[in-house]
Amino acid sequence: MERCRIVFSGSGGQGVITAAILLAEAAVIEEGLNAVQTQVYGAAARGGATRSDVIVAEEEIFFPKVLQPNVLVCLTQEAYNKFYPIIRPGGMLITDPRYVKIETKVDARQRELEMFRAVMDRIGKPIVFNICMLGAVIRLTGLIRPESVMKMLERRLPPAFMDMNRQALQIGIELAEAA
Amino acid sequence: MAVKDFIRERFFPHIWCAGCGHGIVLNSLLRAVESLGMSKNEIVMVSGIGCSSRISGYLDFHTLHTIHGRALAFATGVKLSRPELNLIVPMGDGDALAIGGNHFIHAARRNIDITAIVMNNRIYGMTGGQFSPLSGCGIMATTAPYATVDQGFDVVELSRAAGATFVARSTTYHVQQLTKLLREAILHEGFSVVEVLTQCPTYFGRRNKQGGAVEMMNWFKDHTTPVGSKAKAENPDLIERGIFVQKDLPEYCKAYDQVIERAQKGK
Amino acid sequence: MKSNVKFVQGNEACVEGAIYAGLKFFAGYPITPSTEIAEALSARLPQVGGKFIQMEDEIASMCAIIGASLTGHKVMTATSGPGFSLKQEALGYAVMAEIPCVVVNVQRGGPSTGNPTHVAQGDVMQARWGTHGDHAIVAMTASNHQDVFAVTVEAFNIAETYRTPVVLLFDEVVGHMREKLVIPAPGEIPLVERLHTSVPGGVDYHPYLPREDGRLPMSDFGGVHRYNVTGLFHDMWGFPSDNPGVVHGLLRHLVDKIENNTYQMARYKEFCLEDADTVLVSYGSSARSALHVVRNRRARGERLGLLELQTLWPFPAAIVREKCARARSVVVVEMNTGQIMREVKAAVSDPERVFLANRIDGTLITPTDIRNILRLIQGRGV
Numbered sequence: 001m002e003r004c005r006i007v008f009s010g011s012g013g014q015g016v017i018t019a020a021i022l023l024a025e026a027a028v029i030e031e032g033l034n035a036v037q038t039q040v041y042g043a044a045a046r047g048g049a050t051r052s053d054v055i056v057a058e059e060e061i062f063f064p065k066v067l068q069p070n071v072l073v074c075l076t077q078e079a080y081n082k083f084y085p086i087i088r089p090g091g092m093l094i095t096d097p098r099y100v101k102i103e104t105k106v107d108a109r110q111r112e113l114e115m116f117r118a119v120m121d122r123i124g125k126p127i128v129f130n131i132c133m134l135g136a137v138i139r140l141t142g143l144i145r146p147e148s149v150m151k152m153l154e155r156r157l158p159p160a161f162m163d164m165n166r167q168a169l170q171i172g173i174e175l176a177e178a179a
Numbered sequence: 180m181a182v183k184d185f186i187r188e189r190f191f192p193h194i195w196c197a198g199c200g201h202g203i204v205l206n207s208l209l210r211a212v213e214s215l216g217m218s219k220n221e222i223v224m225v226s227g228i229g230c231s232s233r234i235s236g237y238l239d240f241h242t243l244h245t246i247h248g249r250a251l252a253f254a255t256g257v258k259l260s261r262p263e264l265n266l267i268v269p270m271g272d273g274d275a276l277a278i279g280g281n282h283f284i285h286a287a288r289r290n291i292d293i294t295a296i297v298m299n300n301r302i303y304g305m306t307g308g309q310f311s312p313l314s315g316c317g318i319m320a321t322t323a324p325y326a327t328v329d330q331g332f333d334v335v336e337l338s339r340a341a342g343a344t345f346v347a348r349s350t351t352y353h354v355q356q357l358t359k360l361l362r363e364a365i366l367h368e369g370f371s372v373v374e375v376l377t378q379c380p381t382y383f384g385r386r387n388k389q390g391g392a393v394e395m396m397n398w399f400k401d402h403t404t405p406v407g408s409k410a411k412a413e414n415p416d417l418i419e420r421g422i423f424v425q426k427d428l429p430e431y432c433k434a435y436d437q438v439i440e441r442a443q444k445g446k
Numbered sequence: 447m448k449s450n451v452k453f454v455q456g457n458e459a460c461v462e463g464a465i466y467a468g469l470k471f472f473a474g475y476p477i478t479p480s481t482e483i484a485e486a487l488s489a490r491l492p493q494v495g496g497k498f499i500q501m502e503d504e505i506a507s508m509c510a511i512i513g514a515s516l517t518g519h520k521v522m523t524a525t526s527g528p529g530f531s532l533k534q535e536a537l538g539y540a541v542m543a544e545i546p547c548v549v550v551n552v553q554r555g556g557p558s559t560g561n562p563t564h565v566a567q568g569d570v571m572q573a574r575w576g577t578h579g580d581h582a583i584v585a586m587t588a589s590n591h592q593d594v595f596a597v598t599v600e601a602f603n604i605a606e607t608y609r610t611p612v613v614l615l616f617d618e619v620v621g622h623m624r625e626k627l628v629i630p631a632p633g634e635i636p637l638v639e640r641l642h643t644s645v646p647g648g649v650d651y652h653p654y655l656p657r658e659d660g661r662l663p664m665s666d667f668g669g670v671h672r673y674n675v676t677g678l679f680h681d682m683w684g685f686p687s688d689n690p691g692v693v694h695g696l697l698r699h700l701v702d703k704i705e706n707n708t709y710q711m712a713r714y715k716e717f718c719l720e721d722a723d724t725v726l727v728s729y730g731s732s733a734r735s736a737l738h739v740v741r742n743r744r745a746r747g748e749r750l751g752l753l754e755l756q757t758l759w760p761f762p763a764a765i766v767r768e769k770c771a772r773a774r775s776v777v778v779v780e781m782n783t784g785q786i787m788r789e790v791k792a793a794v795s796d797p798e799r800v801f802l803a804n805r806i807d808g809t810l811i812t813p814t815d816i817r818n819i820l821r822l823i824q825g826r827g828v
Binding site for chain 3: 221225244249253259282
Binding site: 021024025028029034035036037038039040041042061062063064065067 | 564624735814
């Protein structure tokens, strides 16, 4: 497998960092891969631009930051405008058209997925938006299996929330397949 | 056990000046401890820096002579890690309430079972007579050659407000009362404060024309009165002596046992 | 899935190492980027019957752990730059009174409030000389979570062996980054326990009289031996003394017990040093970038190696000299203005071949930053 460098970006409270941690944790614990996750810390707990970097690889990872992601997720216009220039040429850029209007000049495979709308239509709870996004990312990258993410969620969440999350992950996978 | 068994005789004579009140506090403290029949191995004395803090070296307990102002923080570590020990922390007024003021109010807030003795001579003795946060206004000191304009703390009110569950005051003149109060403070389960008005004839008395030790002790006699006395009602300038606060509230180490219980229940 | 495999922050790896080592008492105060250590220990310590206390400030935290250590427990506090400054006086007390304790400083940008959420390695010299007066100190660091765990255990072992405070000098990147940690089985890493005196009650016990092997057995507060502990120069009973012989003897002892054991305390890792004509010397998160460069350049045939220091103080000068002896150039990679570079220059035979690759803008030094410096040194331009 190729080393995969992902940057998740959005605004505080969207669950961007949680999604990044879930992906990296599942890769390490369930898939036996190496992964590191870092994030940019600001002074504000909510709002503002957030960014989390994840590197997944079979070999050891030393430098833990992502300078040129091959996968970039932007969930706000601010994040998109700030980060689209760093994408590795030919990399994959995932956005939600509800939040981001894309530029055409970007040298990347841009995937506009209507994740928020699908989550609201089919589940009605914005809280699992990030899990839907994660479903799309793992389907588009093939990095890890959906069950591995579910196992990480089981450790964190009460059983009553699992269905909703499973559904959100599945929606993301389906959107990615249709894209 | 005789009082003498509590001291480390080889370190006497002590370093305090002739007429200093600290020896009287030491005497009262020993009598209080003796009357409680405690083992010397159960007592840890923690002190900071200053004349009063040297008290720890003279006593045959577990003694921890620490850094300026932080005695209560060290004592908190000793007490919380071994709650069965009895912690006594003698401090000077500057040690307890200037550099150590923050530790003082927080130890009181936690209501950790430590006995704090504030030996208040209203001056920094060891460094040569600078004013302290308990000097009050109009006091001459080596750092106040034109007299202080600083207001002083009232230790009793400060301790009460910070949450101490036992607060008392006496003086080096009233040794019987002092012994009784120290005994009650040590017995009290929670943070206890005993303020002792003590004389520093060398720096405070001399510079403020209060005479020698005898005159200063007479001043304590004449200017203090039991809590709630009629004399106080007639003369509000009198300083009250006695117990001001004595109440039962959860003690910190006991309360922390509940944290351990809760943490282990979830396991 | 094995339950001993965890995906955690470096701060949590430190916590797990401390619990493994037998930590029983922690006092702390919230400060970025070390707060996760206090948070995790507030949950973990009571589970193992230990005590966690949030003190009123960093000074009080340092004092409280010293008090708790005297009752026989393994103790730790954790902080970051400004808090580490506040702890310095009490840290010196622990040096003087020979109290085993571990002090974690997860470094952030300074001076002053600096750059709280960003990385720096500017406290290396503060760890060495932050408290006043002549003294020796032990400070260790690590670049990945497995090593954070291991050096944390080692810090407790050294603290107990030498009756000394040990500083763990981590940094924001290692502290906050998440990666894999495998918790070793009990017994896999040997632990040094408190050495208690065998002197029975009623017999004169000397808390400050070293045994033949240099170790000083302790007696817990609350035990049968009542003695004095002070920050003043003191005799073998712990009582104050200004006798020049006593003062000289104690200061010599405090310095020698650390510096004479520099080799025993030296922890380091080496990568591709055998034939390296350029040796990178680094530590903490900077060493990750340095290792990245070494792996990449080696694949292209460049003879590059890395000496990663884990013990910073006492500085293992003899080891640095030996490992750099055959190198044409030595490049110290660190995130400050050259605090370890100066030590490396002093250690090697020709200091003019020692260079600095650094970054001081709150950003983790990148492999590209290091490569650019290497190209300059090699006369190839950037």
